[in-house]
């Protein structure tokens with residue numbers, strides 16, 4: 544008598560249902576049931592640190608095709624992005640035809656992907672990268688391609704057959720769908736494939752996913768779309784694309800929900816997409832301070848040396864990837880200067896001074912007077928009692944200790960990012 548577990552696909556993956564020998568070896572749609580082995584494979588630990596990758600949307604929107612993207616995959620490797628820790632190569636909206644086929648399957652646009660999606664996924668994998676794709680919980684994607692509603696299990700099986708490792712799942716054209724239920728359904732469909740597929744929820748924070756998305760997916764957008772502007776939102780008719788600072792300021796209220804395998808996602812990076820060097824550096828530093836997923840969105844084939852240096856700064860990336868996964872909290876130093884504080888493993892700390900204003904600001908920190916206590920974060924660091932060594936993560940230099948005052952002129956929209964190690 545062979546008993547087996549099967550997973551109840553209507554519930555989150557942690558719910559296992561015991562069936563005795565009478566349990567059928569077939570699920571209602573004829574697919575093989577999910578065994579304990581499969582459940583072990585797909586649950587739990589796909590994103591112990593914030594996922595890192597590259598996504599087509601911010602630069603190319605739907606103007607994507609295989610030759611362009613193969614060039615991008617090659618540049619991903621030759622530019623050092625892969626070696627810096629980036630892994631996912633994600634196709635956003637616009638990869639499919641406007642209609643499903645006669646069996647209801649999604650079809651990769653043959654003009655854009657003449658060799659089919661499996662061949663492209665194989666190419667991505669052959670370079671030691673993971674392959675991600677996009678769809679939407681609604682009837683249509685945001686750009687008007689076929690959405691997944693009513694095809695969740697079918698689409699998940701198709702993705703698994705292509706070798707997809709990551710699904711970004713959007714929220715356009717969802718009418719009265721219940722967000723939590725819709726995302727749980729797709730999460731279950733992905734898990735039933737038996738393939739580990741990282742699930743990235745993208746409902747723009749409209750339904751407070753930080754309260755329910757843990758266990759449903761590994762990351763969830765917390766805001767609307769980003770735009771490559773440091774301070775000014777961009778009006779797009781019925782909605783606004785959000786500046787770096789607008790998105791940043793929404794994060795402290797939800798920072799406590801962030802952690803391993805359930806990351807608050809403040810949207811993809813705009814580094815290299817038109818902001819100044821200081822702004823790009825600040826944007827990247829702050830996303831790392833937030834322990835945010837890092838999805839570059841620039842043209843990797845043409846990036847400047849400065850952009851490349853920002854995106855591949857290992858010491859800054861290490862702050863993002865710290866295994867505690869704690870998001871930074873802000874401390875106000877002056878109207879225009881904020882200090883972001885991120886506790887790290889081994890009692891280390893990352894500090895990021897941000898000049899939000901349009902003029903140079905002077906930083907002059909007498910450490911024993913600096914109070915960065917944060918009750919909610921359970922953090923009370925007393926610089927009067929504990930001394931730290933300081934390392935500047937952009938200069939990549941040791942810059943003294945907290946025994947002396949820290950003085951620096953901070954240009955507009957720039958940051959100083961320090962790692963502190965106890966002496």
Ligand code: GLA
Pocket residue numbers: 600635636684685686713745767768
């Ligand atoms: C939404 C998402 C974006 C992008 C587009 C694609 O706006 O928030 O990140 O995926 O859809 O149409």
